[in-house]
Amino acid sequence: MKGKFITIEGSEGVGKTTNINFIVDYLTKHNRRMIETREPGGTAAAEEIRNILLNSNGELIPDIAELLLFFAARSLHLENVILPALVAGKFVICDRFTDATIAYQGYGRGFDIERINNIAQWVHADIQPDLTILLDAPAEIGMQRAKKRGAIDRMESEEISFYERVREGYLQLAEQYNDRFVVIDANQSLDLVQKAIMTHLEDLI
Ligand code: Z5A
Numbered sequence: 001m002k003g004k005f006i007t008i009e010g011s012e013g014v015g016k017t018t019n020i021n022f023i024v025d026y027l028t029k030h031n032r033r034m035i036e037t038r039e040p041g042g043t044a045a046a047e048e049i050r051n052i053l054l055n056s057n058g059e060l061i062p063d064i065a066e067l068l069l070f071f072a073a074r075s076l077h078l079e080n081v082i083l084p085a086l087v088a089g090k091f092v093i094c095d096r097f098t099d100a101t102i103a104y105q106g107y108g109r110g111f112d113i114e115r116i117n118n119i120a121q122w123v124h125a126d127i128q129p130d131l132t133i134l135l136d137a138p139a140e141i142g143m144q145r146a147k148k149r150g151a152i153d154r155m156e157s158e159e160i161s162f163y164e165r166v167r168e169g170y171l172q173l174a175e176q177y178n179d180r181f182v183v184i185d186a187n188q189s190l191d192l193v194q195k196a197i198m199t200h201l202e203d204l205i
Pocket residue numbers: 010011012013014015016017018019039040070095096097098100101102104105145146148155156186187188189190191193
């Protein structure tokens with residue numbers, strides 16, 4: 001792969017969207033070719049799956065269906081968008097990837113992590129991000145920020161303890177894969193968050 005795969009992770013409301021805009025601006029100023037994309041989503045069919053996952057219109061989505069839908073969307077996204085961009089030498093800036101499945105479906109819902117890793121291996125073999133930026137903040141801070149935006153979706157309707165487990169899961173992943181993860185305190189000012197992100201981008205480019 002000639003390109004670089006950058007993923008942005010964190011519990012809800014930690015500032016992923018805000019900081020992805022910053023990363024895109026930074027890489028544009030440095031004349032890097034890139035695509036910006038997200039999970040679940042990134043292709044027409046994967047966006048339909050996103051819609052099912054986030055707005056099920058009251059229909060029960062069993063946890064196993066949720067897990068498999070995230071991976072189905074990921075497979076579509078990888079084949080149609082991520083891999084072609086990486087092969088073409090572009091930077092891929094992706095809002096969430098498999099670390100989110102381990103944090104949310106593994107630590108959050110309680111699925112066996114080994115089993116999730118086996119499905120991940122099946123879906124994307126050895127494709128891993130070159131850099132994963134984990135924006136870390138206490139769950140209640142992220143929830144307060146997210147709620148200010150208005151209506152909440154199905155995945156945003158859990159108890160706070162769920163998002164606390166998700167945060168803990170992310171921190172464990174960051175420790176386990178410290179060769180590609182950087183953890184940034186998302187509870188500090190946006191200016192400081194972006195200075196920290198810039199340092200890691202400089203290293204990467
Ligand atoms: N999910 C899953 O379960 N399993 C998977 O495998 C995958 C996903 C891939 C969709 O994700 C849901 O799917 C998500 C996880 C699950 N559900 N949850 N919960 P998403 O990424 O599309 O949605 P999200 O996690 O809910 O992201 P978000 O709520 O859109 O938040 P964000 O993008 O991280 O935050 P933001 O919109 O940039 O910022 C929120 C507000 O905070 C905004 O007003 C900012 O101006 C403000 N902000 C940001 N940074 C700061 C600082 N530093 N200080 C003060 N204010 C700030």
